[in-house]
Amino acid sequence: MTKNVQEMPAPGATAVARAHAVYTPLNLYFYDLLVHGLSNHLAWRCPTRRLSALYEANLSGNHLEAGVGTGFFLDHTGEGRIGRLVLLDINRHCLDCAARRLARFNPTLVQANLLAPIATSLAPFDSVSLTYVLHCLPGRMHEKLATLDYLRPLMNEKAVLYGATILGRGITPNLAARRLLALYNAKGVFNNYEDDLESLTAGLRQRFGHVAIETQGCVALFRAS
Ligand SMILES: C[S@@+](CC[C@H](N)C(=O)[O-])C[C@H]1O[C@@H](n2cnc3c(N)ncnc32)[C@H](O)[C@@H]1O
Numbered sequence: 001m002t003k004n005v006q007e008m009p010a011p012g013a014t015a016v017a018r019a020h021a022v023y024t025p026l027n028l029y030f031y032d033l034l035v036h037g038l039s040n041h042l043a044w045r046c047p048t049r050r051l052s053a054l055y056e057a058n059l060s061g062n063h064l065e066a067g068v069g070t071g072f073f074l075d076h077t078g079e080g081r082i083g084r085l086v087l088l089d090i091n092r093h094c095l096d097c098a099a100r101r102l103a104r105f106n107p108t109l110v111q112a113n114l115l116a117p118i119a120t121s122l123a124p125f126d127s128v129s130l131t132y133v134l135h136c137l138p139g140r141m142h143e144k145l146a147t148l149d150y151l152r153p154l155m156n157e158k159a160v161l162y163g164a165t166i167l168g169r170g171i172t173p174n175l176a177a178r179r180l181l182a183l184y185n186a187k188g189v190f191n192n193y194e195d196d197l198e199s200l201t202a203g204l205r206q207r208f209g210h211v212a213i214e215t216q217g218c219v220a221l222f223r224a225s
Pocket of ligand 1: 136137
């Protein structure tokens, strides 16, 4: 059973809805091929193995996956590591898709908006992943990073938050990246034209004592604790 932990609609509900409406069962069927098979390499120039390595390095046995998509990275890196797993997403189809794929880890599902306080009684986690979510969320970087304030109460003192996001500013996108950025931002699937490394770094440093952040192609990969 899925817990729905928020009763109040979040601010900017239309923009929030546009950012995840694309994840229909049909689109999720093609998601891994399109995003992790093609776009990461050809457009964002951040090989998928680099993102997998981030999971290999930071995934704990007590993990919260925030923004689950198809569950791709946990499927590839979770074996023998995951003890407790919670999948959190606003989109029902993503939760269902990832839950099926990751059924062997017996996940708990939480349907919630990352841009609003997460009113749950969940016990805290040792790792939280936020992979390819920030570039979807509407608003300026400081508004998107409010999600860190909602996730932090769910983190143990020594927990690690890690993830990656596609930047829209301060990068040198190739033709494919420019076309995809234009298309996805026009549709509201991405909201990242104002996202740059400086604002991401500043927001992480405001909230965490230890921050490591690097870029590969158009992607910023981060780890904070
Ligand atoms: C681009 S996908 C990334 C999925 C996965 N982490 C990956 O890297 O393949 C973005 C995910 O964030 C979720 N999402 C988008 N907006 C959200 C919001 N406001 N609250 C919670 N989840 C959201 C989407 O439903 C989707 O599962």
